Amino acid sequence: MRVPEIHRCTTGSASSSPHVLVVEDDVEIGALVDRYLRSNGYRVSVVVDGGAMDRLLAHAAVDLIVLDLMLPGEDGLSLCRRLRAASHVPIIILTARDEDVDRIIGLEMGADDYITKPFNPRELLARIKAVLRRGTRSEPSVAGAPYRLAFAGWQLDCSLRQLSDPNGTRVSVTRAEFDLLRALCEHAGRVLTRDQLIDLTQGRVTGPFDRSIDVLVSRLRQKIERNSRDPEFIQTIRSGGYLFTAKVERQ
Secondary structure: OOOOOOOOOOOOOOOOOOEEEEEEEHHHHHHHHHHHHHHHEHHHHEEEEEEHHHHHOOOOEOOOOEOOOOOOOHHHHHHHHHHHOOOOOOOOEEEEEHHHHHHHHHHOOOOOOOEEEEEHHHHHHHHHHHHHHHHHHHHOOOOOOOEEEEEEEEEEEEEOOEOOOOOOEOOOOOOHHHHHHHHHEEEEEEOOOOOHHHHOOOOOOOOOOHHHHHHHHHHHHHHHOOOOOOOOOEEEEOOOOEEOOOOOOEO
């Protein structure tokens, strides 16, 4: 089954608040998240499985999806894959503490962030704000001058949020991948720690042992490197972080 075309809300308007879709089969957790987000000014829809998610997305616009991985019927990983194939709508996955592999797979499939159960609603709210804020910062500014970042024939259009390879073919990247690549390009030749990359891409809301940056780097290498096991552009600096070695031009 394919996900219906996902429409994004226009959250920049003062008259509209962000619409968060929560896909969670635990009724108590769903109700808790619903009450807490609504009390903080969000519009919330809660569904219990993938079928209900598809039906809602067929007629409603959403700004962000909170997606549980353990769902009846089609599981959250499969839903994440379908969602990401259809849209760049931000996704935060919910995982149990012993689901490290599923969490990493979810990030590899394009989820923007994750939170482990049991969780504090305040932490979920902080992550939602950070992901939405990152998306708002990334939208093209009407007043701002459009620009591109170019390296080794690759083109990163920071206004349209598009990546093109040296042949001019557009390469599909998630919002998180785009933000990370732009941060690396804008700081080319400088070693960036994982904490610095988290600050530059999504804000400091992740834990001290978060592996999302490593997962994103691995995904980017598979897309822009000729040999992801022997990377040319994104070098790992032992006990340091990452270094973008290509010469970058701003156009």
